[in-house]
Amino acid sequence: MNSENNIVEIRNLSKSYHRGSLILPVLNNISLDIKEGEFLALMGPSGSGKTTLLNLIAGIDKADSGSIKVKSVEITTLSESELAEWRASNVGFIFQFYNLIPVLTAFENVELPLLLSKLSKKERREHVEMALKVVNLSDRMDHRPGQLSGGQQQRVAIARAIVTDPAILVADEPTGDLDRTSAEDILNLMEQLVVELNKTIIMVTHDPRAAKKAHHIKFLDKGILNARPQIDL
Amino acid sequence: MHVLKLIFRNSLRHKLRTILTVLGVTIAILSFGLLRTVISAWYAGVEASSASRLVTRNAVSLVFPLPLSYKEKIRQIEGVKSVSYGSWFGGIYIDEKNFFANYALEAEHYLDIYPEFIIPPEQKAAFLHDRKAAVAGKKLADKYGWKIGDIITLRGTIYPGNWEFVLKAIYKGRDNTVDETAFFFHWAYLNEMMKKIAPQRADQVGWYMVEVKNPEQAAEVAVRIDQTFKNSLAETLTETEKAFQLGFISMTEAIVIAIKLVSFVVILIIMAVVANTMAMTARERIGEYAVFKTLGFGGFHVSGLIFGESMFITMTGTVLGILLTFPAAKIFASELSTYFPIFIIEPETLYMDVAAGLVVALMAGLFPAWRAINIRIADGLRRIG
Numbered sequence: 169m170n171s172e173n174n175i176v177e178i179r180n181l182s183k184s185y186h187r188g189s190l191i192l193p194v195l196n197n198i199s200l201d202i203k204e205g206e207f208l209a210l211m212g213p214s215g216s217g218k219t220t221l222l223n224l225i226a227g228i229d230k231a232d233s234g235s236i237k238v239k240s241v242e243i244t245t246l247s248e249s250e251l252a253e254w255r256a257s258n259v260g261f262i263f264q265f266y267n268l269i270p271v272l273t274a275f276e277n278v279e280l281p282l283l284l285s286k287l288s289k290k291e292r293r294e295h296v297e298m299a300l301k302v303v304n305l306s307d308r309m310d311h312r313p314g315q316l317s318g319g320q321q322q323r324v325a326i327a328r329a330i331v332t333d334p335a336i337l338v339a340d341e342p343t344g345d346l347d348r349t350s351a352e353d354i355l356n357l358m359e360q361l362v363v364e365l366n367k368t369i370i371m372v373t374h375d376p377r378a379a380k381k382a383h384h385i386k387f388l389d390k391g392i393l394n395a396r397p398q399i400d401l
Numbered sequence: 402m403h404v405l406k407l408i409f410r411n412s413l414r415h416k417l418r419t420i421l422t423v424l425g426v427t428i429a430i431l432s433f434g435l436l437r438t439v440i441s442a443w444y445a446g447v448e449a450s451s452a453s454r455l456v457t458r459n460a461v462s463l464v465f466p467l468p469l470s471y472k473e474k475i476r477q478i479e480g481v482k483s484v485s486y487g488s489w490f491g492g493i494y495i496d497e498k499n500f501f502a503n504y505a506l507e508a509e510h511y512l513d514i515y516p517e518f519i520i521p522p523e524q525k526a527a528f529l530h531d532r533k534a535a536v537a538g539k540k541l542a543d544k545y546g547w548k549i550g551d552i553i554t555l556r557g558t559i560y561p562g563n564w565e566f567v568l569k570a571i572y573k574g575r576d577n578t579v580d581e582t583a584f585f586f587h588w589a590y591l592n593e594m595m596k597k598i599a600p601q602r603a604d605q606v607g608w609y610m611v612e613v614k615n616p617e618q619a620a621e622v623a624v625r626i627d628q629t630f631k632n633s634l635a636e637t638l639t640e641t642e643k644a645f646q647l648g649f650i651s652m653t654e655a656i657v658i659a660i661k662l663v664s665f666v667v668i669l670i671i672m673a674v675v676a677n678t679m680a681m682t683a684r685e686r687i688g689e690y691a692v693f694k695t696l697g698f699g700g701f702h703v704s705g706l707i708f709g710e711s712m713f714i715t716m717t718g719t720v721l722g723i724l725l726t727f728p729a730a731k732i733f734a735s736e737l738s739t740y741f742p743i744f745i746i747e748p749e750t751l752y753m754d755v756a757a758g759l760v761v762a763l764m765a766g767l768f769p770a771w772r773a774i775n776i777r778i779a780d781g782l783r784r785i786g
Binding site: 182218219228229249252253255256257261263267269270271272276279280283284286328346 | 405407410411414660688689692693694695696697698699777778779782
C-alpha cells in the first residue's frame, strides 16, 4: 500500500470483548488505509464492529493487537493521558445524539475543547465564532441545546468538532436522530468540510443515502472488513 | 471561570433535589452546631474556673457538710490567702419548673474571691448590711422581672419552710463566660434560722472556697488542707475549682457522650443524603463525563466537576446552617438559661461546622468521582440515547 497520503493506517487490528469467561471477537485482523481529505463511510449490520473500529481510530478504546497510525503517530502505544491529549488536538467527534452539554450555550459548547488549549480568551472567541459561522449558526450562539432543533444541535456539535482544526473527524450515525431534511443539511455540511477545508471524515452509518455522500464505503460484517465488495462512488 | 459556571449550572439542573439536599445540610449543620454548643455550655463552668481557687468539701460526698470551725484552721494554712464558705440551698421559686441555682454564702469574702461578679458599690453595701438580703444575676432578674427591693420567696427543700429575701443587688458578669443566673444570700441568715428550727444542722457548711496566694502552689496547698483534717470526723477533699467542676460533669458524662455521638451521627446521616444526591447526579451524567473525556478532558477535570458540585451544595447548606445557628442559639439560650447559663457559640464550633461540611462534600463526591474517572469512554457514550 502507498502510505504517502495516508492519514490513517491500520494494520492487523483485532479487538474482542470479554463477558465473564466468554470472549466475543468484534474486529478480526483489520487493515485499512484512509487518505487525507477522504470521506469514508463504514457500513454494516448491528454488532458488526463499525463503532468499535471508529472508537479505536479515535483513540477512545484500546485494541487487543495490531497497529493504528494517525498522522504517523502510533496511537495504540499511547497511555490514557497521552491519548486524551492527542484526541484533544487531532480528533473531532460528531455523535448520533449530538452529546452537547445542556447547561452550556452553543458558544460555550463549541468553546469546550479550546479550554484545554493555550489560546487566550480573545483567540478562543475568534475560533468559536469562525466555527459557528462555518456551520451557519452565528445567530444562535447564545442559545442552549434545548432551545435548538435537532439539526441545529448537530451543527453545533460539528462546530465543536472542527473548532480545534483536528486532523480527522469521526462521526457515529450523525444523521441517525434527524429527519430527512435536517439529515441532508448535515451531510451537505460534512461534504463541504471535506471539499472546502480538506477535512478527513470517517462516518459510521446505517443509512445508504448518507453513505452515498462519502467518497468510499467500507463494509464490516462479523468483524471482517470488505466482507462485501467495496463501492466507489 | 468556565468550570465554576458549569458547576453552578449543573447544581441547579434539578432544582428541587438541590434545594432539598441544601435544606438537609442546613438542618444538619444547625443541629450539629447547637449540639456542640450544648456540650460547650456543659463545660462552661470548667472554662470559667480560676486557677487560684480551691474547693474543700467533705471527703465522703458533697452532700455531707463540714464544720464551720474548719474555717479558721484553713485560713492559717500556709499559702492560703482567703477563705469563704457556702451551702447549696436548693429553694424553689413559686414552681419547680422555675429552676435556678441558689446558695447561702459567707458573702463578704466570697465576693472578694469572685471578682468576676460585678455589683454596683451601693448595692453591694446594701446587701452586706442586710441579713435577709439577696443578690441575683442579671439574666435571672430579667427573666422574672425582679427589681431592687422586691421580696422574693423561696420554698426550701433541703431547709424546710418559706424563706423570704429582699433583693438588694443585681450582679453582672465581667464577661460573657460568667453565669448571670445564680441567686445567693447570707449564710449567716440560714444558720440563724437553723439554730432555731434544727439546731443539730447549725454551724455546718457545704463547702469552703479557698483563695491561694500563688496559683502555682495550689496543689501543695490542697494537700496541706486535707492533711490538716486527716483522721478527723469530717475528712476533707480539696481540689482546684476546675477539678471540682469537672467532677460535676463526670456525673453526667454519659449524657455528654450521648450528645457528642448524636452530633456526629447527624453528620453521618447527611453525608449519606449528599452522597445519594451525588451518586444520582453522576449516574445521570455519566454520558456527559464520557463526552468530556472524549474531548480530551482528564480524570482531574471530571472529578473536579463532581467534587465542585458536591462542595457547592454542601457548603451552601453549611453557610446557611451556620447563619441560622446564631438566632437559634439565642432562642435556646433564652429558653434554657437556667440550665445552660452560658450558651455561647464558640469559634471552635464554627470551625467544626465548616470541617464537617468539607468532609461531607469530599466523602459524598468520592465514589461518583471514582466511578466517572474509571468508566471507559465507549461504555459512557453507550449510556446516551
